[in-house]
Amino acid sequence: MQPALALWIPLLQLLLVLPGQPQSLKEESTPSSVNCDQNQPAYELVKRVPGSVDEDGLCHCVVHLPNNLMPMNQLEQLQSITRVLMDKYDQELSREAPTYNLLRLELEGARELVTQLMAKEGGSETEDLLSQLQSQVANASLKLKLLADSDQRSLRAYRQEVDVLEGRLSDCEREKWQEASGPPLPPGSCAHGGLQKVSRPLVVQLNWRGYSHMAGVWGRDSAPDLDSSLYWVAPLGKNGRYFDYYRLYKSYDDLVLMKNYVERTMGYGDGSGNTVYENFMYFNYYGTRDIAKVNLSSNTLVLRRPLPSATYNNRFSYAGVSWKDIDFAGDEKGLWVLYATEESKGNLVVSRLNTSTLAVEKTWRTSQYKPAMSGAFMACGVLYALRPLSTRQEEIFYAFDTTTGRERRLSIPLDKMLETLHGINYSPLDHKLYVYNDGYLINYDLSFLVRKQKQSKPPA
Ligand SMILES: *[C@@H]1O[C@H](CO)[C@@H](O)[C@H](O)[C@H]1NC(C)=O
Numbered sequence: 531m532q533p534a535l536a537l538w539i540p541l542l543q544l545l546l547v548l549p550g551q552p553q554s555l556k557e558e559s560t561p562s563s564v565n566c567d568q569n570q571p572a573y574e575l576v577k578r579v580p581g582s583v584d585e586d587g588l589c590h591c592v593v594h595l596p597n598n599l600m601p602m603n604q605l606e607q608l609q610s611i612t613r614v615l616m617d618k619y620d621q622e623l624s625r626e627a628p629t630y631n632l633l634r635l636e637l638e639g640a641r642e643l644v645t646q647l648m649a650k651e652g653g654s655e656t657e658d659l660l661s662q663l664q665s666q667v668a669n670a671s672l673k674l675k676l677l678a679d680s681d682q683r684s685l686r687a688y689r690q691e692v693d694v695l696e697g698r699l700s701d702c703e704r705e706k707w708q709e710a711s712g713p714p715l716p717p718g719s720c721a722h723g724g725l726q727k728v729s730r731p732l733v734v735q736l737n738w739r740g741y742s743h744m745a746g747v748w749g750r751d752s753a754p755d756l757d758s759s760l761y762w763v764a765p766l767g768k769n770g771r772y773f774d775y776y777r778l779y780k781s782y783d784d785l786v787l788m789k790n791y792v793e794r795t796m797g798y799g800d801g802s803g804n805t806v807y808e809n810f811m812y813f814n815y816y817g818t819r820d821i822a823k824v825n826l827s828s829n830t831l832v833l834r835r836p837l838p839s840a841t842y843n844n845r846f847s848y849a850g851v852s853w854k855d856i857d858f859a860g861d862e863k864g865l866w867v868l869y870a871t872e873e874s875k876g877n878l879v880v881s882r883l884n885t886s887t888l889a890v891e892k893t894w895r896t897s898q899y900k901p902a903m904s905g906a907f908m909a910c911g912v913l914y915a916l917r918p919l920s921t922r923q924e925e926i927f928y929a930f931d932t933t934t935g936r937e938r939r940l941s942i943p944l945d946k947m948l949e950t951l952h953g954i955n956y957s958p959l960d961h962k963l964y965v966y967n968d969g970y971l972i973n974y975d976l977s978f979l980v981r982k983q984k985q986s987k988p989p990a
């Protein structure tokens with residue numbers, strides 16, 4: 531990790547600029563509607579700056595931010611960052627590179643977020659600030675399009691700076707989010723009225739095998755077990771089909787630092803439908819309708835058996851995502867498998883599995899053609915299906931409740947960084963979606979409708 535250290539320097543320089551004066555901001559102008567924690571020293575904003583260098587020599591880092599800072603404070607910091615960014619772009623115009631594309635997308639995402647924040651924000655001072663920030667982010671995004679002639683080093687520096695910008699904007703959004711959604715749900719809880727909305731994506735890192743591994747899947751052990759903090763990453767082979775390698779991390783910190791992992795090979799799985807549940811990984815065995823189970827402690831295949839009537843070999847995969855005919859999902863209610871059969875005419879069916887035998891316990895048929903969906907996941911026994919709206923946005927458009935057998939239409943937008951969402955896994959522990967987006971590991975916070983109080987008894 532020697533190169534990573536060198537790369538931190540520009541970022542640290544950037545951060546050292548921050549704690550000072552919010553130039554051009556009116557001092558003491560904090561509107562009373564925003565509850566800023568003024569005692570929080572600004573230099574504590576960034577607690578840790580882990581970085582890693584992938585096989586293409588690009589550095590990626592993730593900034594952890596505390597949750598107790600209020601938007602106003604952060605917006606001031608953001609304004610400084612965007613100014614520094616703008617100056618750098620002015621000084622050093624750089625060459626087009628694949629990563630610039632992503633940088634540009636992120637800046638555009640940031641700009642969209644600021645627009646949303648502005649829409650929600652009251653008070654003219656805050657609006658001024660946000661409006662300045664917005665124009666800076668917009669300018670940065672424009673400049674990025676004109677970049678020419680730069681070395682890799684400054685590219686990495688930009689990358690890190692945009693990560694910081696992104697992280698802070700996400701934090702601002704999280705604040706707003708919590709204000710709007712009430713107290714967070716306890717881990718593993720289903721005491722809610724179904725999915726309400728999805729946050730914007732947080733980019734965690736590029737997968738460890740690099741850009742050329744566009745397809746894959748990652749997540750957290752999806753058993754609603756309070757002690758589990760196992761994270762796993764499984765980029766597929768370059769052909770977008772074979773599941774052969776995976777890495778396990780004991781904590782989120784290890785994952786972002788890319789340290790203390792175990793790397794395993796397990797040949798072969800098919801597609802990105804894998805999930806991890808109670809320390810076992812479940813996947814579709816290559817070229818068959820077999821479902822298989824691996825003990826992650828020993829990396830041994832403990833069980834393999836056919837999933838009755840399931841189609842395979844790309845017969846009814848998802849739209850834009852190949853080889854994912856058999857898609858596993860874990861949630862608060864157990865382990866599920868999503869697939870299609872000839873009898874269902876390609877419509878998605880969902881089965882609950884017995885985790886020890888992989889026998890189908892019960893099956894439900896939906897009215898939705900699986901190849902028209904881009905993916906699906908389960909939460910609290912409800913299937914949620916996605917479809918693409920554009921290259922930048924998906925929609926959760928359909929839900930099927932296995933408890934009642936009822937289906938309904940939804941329209942919950944979900945932004946994406948890049949075009950294709952490969953593996954999509956839900957974790958009941960933190961109510962997040964873990965998504966593999968064209969090589970990048972990203973996640974989303976899910977928020978759920980508050981269940982009405984009048985419901986006195988929990989359902990049996
Ligand atoms: C953004 O660019 C426009 C046009 O080039 C310029 O007028 C404006 O001052 C810039 N804004 C910032 C905040 O740099």
Ligand SMILES: *[C@@H]1O[C@H](CO)[C@@H](O)[C@H](O)[C@H]1NC(C)=O
Pocket residue numbers: 825826827828832
């Ligand atoms: C999984 O592997 C570990 C380590 O070899 C072993 O102790 C454990 O009993 C295995 N579990 C099952 C259910 O096979």
Ligand SMILES: *[C@@H]1O[C@H](CO)[C@@H](O)[C@H](O)[C@H]1NC(C)=O
Pocket residue numbers: 884885886887
């Ligand atoms: C799974 O199947 C085994 C063997 O048939 C059975 O003993 C066990 O109770 C089943 N588990 C559940 C959760 O139904």
